[in-house]
Structures are given as C-alpha cells and as structure tokens.
Amino acid sequence: MTGLLWAELRRFGVRPAIRWIAAGMLAHVALAVALTAFEAGASTLAGMLEQGHISFYALASVFLAYVAGVLLVTGDAAAGGTRAVLTVEPRRSRVYWSKVAAAALAVLPGVAAAYTLLALGMYGVHARSGMLGAPAPDLALALTWSGVRVLALAACAAAGGAALGVLVRRWWVAVPLVVVWLLIEETALSTASTGGEWLLAANADWWVRGTRTVLFGDGLLAVPLVHGALLLLGVTVLLTVLGWVVFRRRDVR
Amino acid sequence: MPYPVRVMPGSDTAVETLGLRKAYRSVRGRVVGVEGLDLRVPAGGIHALLGLPGSGRTTVLRLLTGLAHADGGAIKIFGTPVPDGLPDLAGRIGAVVGEPGFQAPLSGRRNLALLAGAAGVPRARIDEVLARVLLTDRARAAYGTYSADEGRRLALAAALLRDPDLLVVDEPSAGLDAVGTREIREALRRLADQGKTVLLATGVLTEAQQIADTVTVLDGGRVLAQGVVADLLGDAEVSVRVRLDEPGKAATALRAAGFKVRADGDTLHVDGVAEPSDISRALAKQKLFVSELAPQREDLAAVVGRLRPVVPPTPEVPSRAEERAARKAAERQAAERRKAADQRKAAKEAAARQAAADAERAEKAAVKQAAADERAAARQVAADEKAAARQAALDERAAKKASSSKPDATKPDATKPDATKPDATKLDAPKPDAQKPKAGSGKPNTPKPDLQKHKPDTGKPGAPKPAAPKRGTPKPSPGAQKPSPGTQKPGADTQKPHRTEGTR
CATH class of the missing domain: 3.30.70.100 (Alpha-Beta Plaits)
Structure with missing residues (x-):
C-alpha cells in the first residue's frame, strides 16, 4: 500500500498540470496580499478574519485542490498509469484508496504554502500599518488554526475531486460540475428561507472562519464549525465510497 | 463470485476459458467483444491470438488481466479462477495491454521504479529487466525521448518486473519499424525459450507464423480455429x-x-x-x-x-415480439385487402345497377318516343288526307262552278289527282324500319322527319294551316327530357325534334 501511495504521489508530482495549479494558488494569494497592501488602512486584520475575507482567499486554494484531485485520476496519462498499476497490483481497492489518499496528501504542500503566504502577508501588511485590531498572539493563533482547517478542507476537497473524477472519468465534467453547483448555491439556494445550513460553500466558510454561532431564520445555529465539519466530511466520505464501488466494478479503459 | 467457474480443474494449460462473453454497451448500442469463447493456451511457448480488427483479441487480454469484467463464462489461469483469484496470481502474470502510461519527464528507470514500488519488487530487479530488454544504455534517459520500439521494450520490462510465468502482450510490434519489430519478436522468443508462457494478440499473420508455436484464430469474438501454427497457418497457399x-x-x-x-x-x-x-x-x-x-x-x-465455416444461411428465428408484430401486420394487411375488395365489389355493383337503370330508362323512352312518333305520323296522315279531301272538294266545287259556266268538253277530270301538287300521302309516310330501334345500339333509332317536306306550303293561298297543339298530346318521359349529366347519350338529344313534331 505504501509503495502504491508513493507511486501515485510521484505520478501526481510530475504532472505539469499539478505544478500549474500550485503556481496558481501562490499567485492568487500573492495578488490578494498585494491588493490588501494598497488599502491596508481599510480594515484591521482581526476584522478581515471576522468578516471572512481571509477565508474567501483561502477557499480559492481549496477549490484548486479539488481540481488537482480530479486531474490525478482523469486524462490519458492517468488511465494508462492505472492500467499499468493494475497489471502489477490487481487489487482494485488498494489501487483506488491509494489514489484518493495520494490526492489528499499531494495537495497539502501547495495549500500550506499558499496559506502561509496569505497569513504572513496579511499579518505583515496590517502590522506595518498598525491595523492588526487584536493582540498579536491571538491573531497568530487564529490564523494558525484557520490554516489547519484550510488544510483539512483542502485534503477533503482533493479526495472528493479524485472520487468524482473516478465517477465521471472526465476532468471537463468534474470541474464545471462543482462550479455550477457553487453558482446554484450562491444564486438560488442562498436566498431560500430554509435549508441554508446545508449549503456546501456556507459550511466551508464557517469551517475556515471557525464560526461559533450563526443567526439563522428564527434562531441561532449552534456550533456551525462542527456542523460544517461533519457535513463536508460526510459529503467527502459519500463521494469516495461511491467512487470505490464504481471503480471496483467498472472496466478500466 | 461474479459467474460460475466451469473450467475443468487440474489442466496443464496456462490459460483456459469457457463460454467467455463480453459486450460493450454505449449510446450507439451493444457491441460484442467476445461471444462464447473457449480458449486453451498451453503452458510454455508462444501462443498467438490472431484475428482481424474487431475480432476480440484485445478484449480477451483485458478480461484475462482483470482490466475488464466478463458478462459470462469462466477463466482459469494456472488453474486459478479469474478475476477472483487475480491477487494470488499477481506475481505470475505480467501484461502489456494498451499504452503503458509512463511519465514522459521521468527516466525509463524511474518509471520502472514507480511500478516496482507499487508491486513491491526490489530495485535490483529493475536493472535486470532493463538488461533483458536491452535498454540498459537508455535507462537514464527521459521516457519522452524514447523511440517507439524502446517504449515497447520498456513496457515489456515493466511486465517482467515480477518475473511472471505468463506474459500477456497486446500488439507487440504495433508502430515499430523493421528493426524494432525484429528486436521485440526476438525478445519474446527468448522469453518463451526460457520457459515462460507468452500470450500475444496480433493482427499480423507473419508475426504469428514467425514466433508463435500455437495459435488461436478469432473472428467476431469466437474461436475459428485453434492449434499448432504449422498446421493452421504453415500450409498457407x-x-x-x-x-x-x-x-x-x-x-x-x-x-x-x-x-x-x-x-x-x-x-x-x-x-x-x-x-x-x-x-x-x-x-x-x-x-x-x-x-x-x-x-x-x-x-x-x-x-x-x-x-471461417461455410454456414448455410438459416432464417433467423424471430423473437416473440417480432412474431407478434409480424402477425399483427399480416392481419392488418388482410383486413385492408378485404376492405378494398368489398369496396371494389360494391362500386362494381353500383355501376351495374346504374347501367341497367340507364338502359331500362333509355328503352322505355325509346318505346314511348316510337309510340308518340307513330301517333304523330298517323295524325299527320289523317290531317293530310283531310286536307286533300278538302282540297278535292274545293276543286270539285270549283270544277262544278266552271262546268256550269263552260261546256262539258273543257271540264277537267275531277277524279284524277292534281299532277302539279305533291302527293302528301307518299311524302309523309314514315319509313317502317326507322321507327324501330336499331338492334344492339341500345338506343332507339328515332326517325328524323324532314321538316321541309312536312312543312305545308303556307305561301299558297288556301294552304291548310298547321294544326294547333292539342291537350293531352303524349310527351316524352321526364327521363328523356332531362338526361342526367353522367348518363346522357347522343340519342337523348335527338329526341327533341321528335317532341316538337309530336306536339305539332
């Protein structure tokens, strides 16, 4: 299993698309920091954390992690690699779970680097202009925990992306599928009076921000952090199990 | 277990399949990969799966290596049922099916190392297999720089990593030049000579003839022939x-x-x-x-x-649904034919009835017309006779007057007819045959009296005036007067002058 995982990680690492995605993550957060630097006095860092600006920038990296997970299992190179691996290791379950695990692990360095750049950049920009808005140790702790949660979410997104890639077998189906879903959530479902607590994007945002309470309809949604974690983990597990069932039964191209 | 294992146990064959079936389903429909394939590959040597494109040879290899799942039938490799027993066979089977999926930026050796890591094979084995396929010199070059036959040989090396007893190779010389083809064939031959079982799928007849010991010829997913190459292909004319x-x-x-x-x-x-x-x-x-x-x-x-066996064309047994549909169609056609025949019959009967009615009507009209003509002729004769008698009386009276004024010798003979006047009785007498309808014509041959002849000379003083129409004069029947447009006959028009005659 370790050999399989290592082989998948190496295969993941040498794909040019993955390198482009990592570069995209870094470029995005660098741009966000640069834009903030021009308006450093607009809001404090504590305010940005509270209002979800930091989580918004971090969630872009999570989406790119999902794309990376999809690309690990789709395309001709991935299909050829899967075929080659299955001829030496015919246990399909092992092959599948190694791919999912490789996707989850492989995105961590890129996301970690991007988030570190984001956090340090934002901290530096606001500290320089004296707009931290909270004691430095508290801010550092909040940013660190937020980073850990972003990493966990990115791993889930990449694993889910790999599972969805196995299910639909085409990256140009799997990636737009999530984009369309997020757009539907943003436009149609977010305006609905009920069911808002089940939106993926909203839960991801609560999770990254570490939201403690959310005002919802007639009352408060207690511990949205845990709610979001459970929901996102459940969706990931559901997708990966579904992908496993399909991968075991389906012919390899 | 996806399907029952029916293969005979304890056989000395490397690969055995029984009634293997596989079909591919897509939006375009169902395509048969293999259909009831009974394959027997003896252990040791090279066995070729030979067939034209679409014969199912690659599908067989995919089924044997577990890349595809069979719809039915059974597979045994070295006596172990496949695909359930594939994990047990993992070290005994090596396969090159389709593109190997090597990473272009990595060297050949690194690519093999990835697979060796996945298969749990020690690194030392990589150099061995590279030497076996004569790629040691190129081992550190990036895979992207390999030629086609070098890529093929690297794939072969990957398949040999676990030192398999059965090597499955799909199209070993596809895309290779003559030198590469010879090298890969020699490599396969060497492996077979070392005691391995090589199962290769090829569409090249000479490849099977050159390196294979036994061959299975496939066609349409079925086995056409199976046996020693010399027996099946060696006597090729x-x-x-x-x-x-x-x-x-x-x-x-x-x-x-x-x-x-x-x-x-x-x-x-x-x-x-x-x-x-x-x-x-x-x-x-x-x-x-x-x-x-x-x-x-x-x-x-x-x-x-x-x-290919020459099978006499047998009529395809239709399915129940097709039979039902055919029966319904036949019934519908028969009903339509019956309906059309009934309509034709009814139309024919109606036409016959109409024709009979027309004929009857025409006959009646002709009879009536003939009777009217006869009566008119009789009246005319009577009137002429009366006029002649009157004229004679007048002449006689005039003669008497003249004789009373002149001597008797100069008196004309009153008993003789007047030679200067026409004999009306002769002129007006109708011809006997003209009053009867002509036989076979179906319409009365009504006489056409010459009106000029019948017309009395009114210019002459004392000429008789034409008789005024009398009440109760027989008229032609309404049918004759107003013939229907469809049944109007030329004879009907000729009745008009007669009517005028009759009413005079």
Missing part, C-alpha cells in the same frame, strides 16, 4: 503474380500444366502454388519467359476467410 509478353498463350500453357490461373489484364495470377519455380519451368518449356514472378503470401483476411 501461395499465389504467384506472373507477368510476361504473351499472357494468353502462357495462361493456356499453365492450365495445361495443371495450374489454377486467373487472368488480370496483362498479369496472370497463379493460385495454390507449392513451388513458384514450377511456373517458370512450365513456361520455359513453351519458350515463354517471364518478366516478373512475384509470390504473394496469403494474408490474414484470406486465412480467416478460409477457416
């Missing part, structure tokens, strides 16, 4: 193309020598030749010398065509 100056004379000479000759313009094709030199010898005896003598080996299509 040779056709020889012959060109010379006098093809007609040469054809006659070759036929006389017992050859099967086909003429194609200036070229002759001699089929079923064991030794091409026999042809030149036979022609030389007739002092005919060839300009070209080219033996043409039988191609795979010809082999498949030769091995």
Whole structure:
C-alpha cells in the first residue's frame, strides 16, 4: 500500500498540470496580499478574519485542490498509469484508496504554502500599518488554526475531486460540475428561507472562519464549525465510497 | 463470485476459458467483444491470438488481466479462477495491454521504479529487466525521448518486473519499424525459450507464423480455429503474380500444366502454388519467359476467410415480439385487402345497377318516343288526307262552278289527282324500319322527319294551316327530357325534334 501511495504521489508530482495549479494558488494569494497592501488602512486584520475575507482567499486554494484531485485520476496519462498499476497490483481497492489518499496528501504542500503566504502577508501588511485590531498572539493563533482547517478542507476537497473524477472519468465534467453547483448555491439556494445550513460553500466558510454561532431564520445555529465539519466530511466520505464501488466494478479503459 | 467457474480443474494449460462473453454497451448500442469463447493456451511457448480488427483479441487480454469484467463464462489461469483469484496470481502474470502510461519527464528507470514500488519488487530487479530488454544504455534517459520500439521494450520490462510465468502482450510490434519489430519478436522468443508462457494478440499473420508455436484464430469474438501454427497457418497457399509478353498463350500453357490461373489484364495470377519455380519451368518449356514472378503470401483476411465455416444461411428465428408484430401486420394487411375488395365489389355493383337503370330508362323512352312518333305520323296522315279531301272538294266545287259556266268538253277530270301538287300521302309516310330501334345500339333509332317536306306550303293561298297543339298530346318521359349529366347519350338529344313534331 505504501509503495502504491508513493507511486501515485510521484505520478501526481510530475504532472505539469499539478505544478500549474500550485503556481496558481501562490499567485492568487500573492495578488490578494498585494491588493490588501494598497488599502491596508481599510480594515484591521482581526476584522478581515471576522468578516471572512481571509477565508474567501483561502477557499480559492481549496477549490484548486479539488481540481488537482480530479486531474490525478482523469486524462490519458492517468488511465494508462492505472492500467499499468493494475497489471502489477490487481487489487482494485488498494489501487483506488491509494489514489484518493495520494490526492489528499499531494495537495497539502501547495495549500500550506499558499496559506502561509496569505497569513504572513496579511499579518505583515496590517502590522506595518498598525491595523492588526487584536493582540498579536491571538491573531497568530487564529490564523494558525484557520490554516489547519484550510488544510483539512483542502485534503477533503482533493479526495472528493479524485472520487468524482473516478465517477465521471472526465476532468471537463468534474470541474464545471462543482462550479455550477457553487453558482446554484450562491444564486438560488442562498436566498431560500430554509435549508441554508446545508449549503456546501456556507459550511466551508464557517469551517475556515471557525464560526461559533450563526443567526439563522428564527434562531441561532449552534456550533456551525462542527456542523460544517461533519457535513463536508460526510459529503467527502459519500463521494469516495461511491467512487470505490464504481471503480471496483467498472472496466478500466 | 461474479459467474460460475466451469473450467475443468487440474489442466496443464496456462490459460483456459469457457463460454467467455463480453459486450460493450454505449449510446450507439451493444457491441460484442467476445461471444462464447473457449480458449486453451498451453503452458510454455508462444501462443498467438490472431484475428482481424474487431475480432476480440484485445478484449480477451483485458478480461484475462482483470482490466475488464466478463458478462459470462469462466477463466482459469494456472488453474486459478479469474478475476477472483487475480491477487494470488499477481506475481505470475505480467501484461502489456494498451499504452503503458509512463511519465514522459521521468527516466525509463524511474518509471520502472514507480511500478516496482507499487508491486513491491526490489530495485535490483529493475536493472535486470532493463538488461533483458536491452535498454540498459537508455535507462537514464527521459521516457519522452524514447523511440517507439524502446517504449515497447520498456513496457515489456515493466511486465517482467515480477518475473511472471505468463506474459500477456497486446500488439507487440504495433508502430515499430523493421528493426524494432525484429528486436521485440526476438525478445519474446527468448522469453518463451526460457520457459515462460507468452500470450500475444496480433493482427499480423507473419508475426504469428514467425514466433508463435500455437495459435488461436478469432473472428467476431469466437474461436475459428485453434492449434499448432504449422498446421493452421504453415500450409498457407501461395499465389504467384506472373507477368510476361504473351499472357494468353502462357495462361493456356499453365492450365495445361495443371495450374489454377486467373487472368488480370496483362498479369496472370497463379493460385495454390507449392513451388513458384514450377511456373517458370512450365513456361520455359513453351519458350515463354517471364518478366516478373512475384509470390504473394496469403494474408490474414484470406486465412480467416478460409477457416471461417461455410454456414448455410438459416432464417433467423424471430423473437416473440417480432412474431407478434409480424402477425399483427399480416392481419392488418388482410383486413385492408378485404376492405378494398368489398369496396371494389360494391362500386362494381353500383355501376351495374346504374347501367341497367340507364338502359331500362333509355328503352322505355325509346318505346314511348316510337309510340308518340307513330301517333304523330298517323295524325299527320289523317290531317293530310283531310286536307286533300278538302282540297278535292274545293276543286270539285270549283270544277262544278266552271262546268256550269263552260261546256262539258273543257271540264277537267275531277277524279284524277292534281299532277302539279305533291302527293302528301307518299311524302309523309314514315319509313317502317326507322321507327324501330336499331338492334344492339341500345338506343332507339328515332326517325328524323324532314321538316321541309312536312312543312305545308303556307305561301299558297288556301294552304291548310298547321294544326294547333292539342291537350293531352303524349310527351316524352321526364327521363328523356332531362338526361342526367353522367348518363346522357347522343340519342337523348335527338329526341327533341321528335317532341316538337309530336306536339305539332
């Protein structure tokens, strides 16, 4: 299993698309920091954390992690690699779970680097202009925990992306599928009076921000952090199990 | 277990399949990959799966290696059922099926290392297999820089990583040049000589003839023939193309020598030749010398065509749904035919009735007309006679007057008719045959009296006036007066003057 995982990680690492995605993550957060630097006095860092600006920038990296997970299992190179691996290791379950695990692990360095750049950049920009808005140790702790949660979410997104890639077998189906879903959530479902607590994007945002309470309809949604974690983990597990069932039964191209 | 294992246990064959079935389903429909395949690959040596494109040879390899799942049937490799037993066979099977999916930026050795890591094979084995496929020198070069045959050999090396007992290779020489083809074939032959079982799928007849020991010829997913290559393909007949100056004379000479000759313009094709030199010898005896003598080996299509059993075309048994549909269609057609026949019959009867009614009506009208004509003629005769009598009386009276004033010798003879006046009785008498309808014409041949003849000379003083129409004069029947547009006949128009005559 370790050999399989290592082989998948190496295969993941040498794909040019993955390198482009990592570069995209870094470029995005660098741009966000640069834009903030021009308006450093607009809001404090504590305010940005509270209002979800930091989580918004971090969630872009999570989406790119999902794309990376999809690309690990789709395309001709991935299909050829899967075929080659299955001829030496015919246990399909092992092959599948190694791919999912490789996707989850492989995105961590890129996301970690991007988030570190984001956090340090934002901290530096606001500290320089004296707009931290909270004691430095508290801010550092909040940013660190937020980073850990972003990493966990990115791993889930990449694993889910790999599972969805196995299910639909085409990256140009799997990636737009999530984009369309997020757009539907943003436009149609977010305006609905009920069911808002089940939106993926909203839960991801609560999770990254570490939201403690959310005002919802007639009352408060207690511990949205845990709610979001459970929901996102459940969706990931559901997708990966579904992908496993399909991968075991389906012919390899 | 996805399907029951029905393979005989304890066999000495490397691969055995029984009733193997696989179909691919897509939006375009169902395509049969293999259908009831019974394959037997003996352990050791090279076994070729030979077939035209679409015969199912790659599908067989995919099923054997677990890349595809069979719809039915059973597979045993070294006595172990597949795909359930594939994990147990993992170290005993190596396969090159399709593109190997190597990473272009990595070297050949690194690519093998990835697979070796996945398969749990020690690194030292990588150098061994690279040496075996003669790639040691290129091991550190990036895979993207490999030629086609180097890529093939690297794939072969990957398949040999676990030192398998069975090597499955799909299209070993596809895309290779002559040198690469020879090298890969030699590599496979060497492996077989080392005691491995090599199962290769190929569409190249000469490849199977050159390196395979046994062969299975596939066609449409079924086994056409299975056996030793020399038996199945070795006796492949040779056709020889012959060109010379006098093809007609040469054809006659070759036929006389017992050859099967086909003429194609200036070229002759001699089929079923064991030794091409026999042809030149036979022609030389007739002092005919060839300009070209080219033996043409039988191609795979010809082999498949030769091995394909000639099955008399049997009518396809329709399904129940098709039978039902055909029965309904036949019933519908019969009902339509019956309906059409009834309609035709009804129309015919209606036309006959109409024709009979028309004929009857015409006959009645003719009879009535004839009677009216007869009556009119009789009246005319009577009137003429009356007028003649009156005229005679007047003449007599005038004669009497004259005789009373003149002597008797000058008196004309009153008893003699007046020669200057026409004999009205003769002119007006109707012809007897004109009053009767002509036989067979179906319409009355009504007389057409000459009105000029009947017209009294009114210019003459004392001429009788025409009789006024009398009440109760018989008229033609309404049917004759107003014939229907469809049934109107020329005879009906001719009745009008008669009516005028009749009413006069």
